[in-house]
Amino acid sequence: MLHYTSTNLLDWKFESVVVPGSIDACVHRLPNGRWRMWFKNEQRKIPGTVLDSEDLHAWQPTAPERPDPDPGRGEGPDVFRWKGWFWMVKDLWRGLGVYRSPDLDHWTCMGVILDKPG
Secondary structure, three states, rough: OOOEEOOOOOOOOEEEEOOOOEEEEEEEOOOOOOOOEOOOOOOOOOOOOOOEOOOOOOEOOOOOOOOOOEEEEEEEEEEEEEEOOEEEEEEEEOEEEEEEEEOOOEEEEEEEEEOOOO
């Protein structure tokens, strides 16, 4: 994953390589003001699939690591806040896994959607 910044969404400046050999990142602000990134760790060049940052530039593994709600499975996580909960939806290759959390640390699987035609 690569980090770029822009002041106008037209001109972009390369900042850094964040996680070599990884894809499908989602970044969300934590209740404490820090940032958390979930991603698919394609080449396992670093341990884990979750990183935290104070400034969106320096990323560190969470301590202790806050695991993905379904570690090692799926890709393309998307995290958002809705109706008082944090939600994660990600592709499990057999439908979309839906997870809910009160704090972005503890996740409950709510089921799989779009896993059947119709």
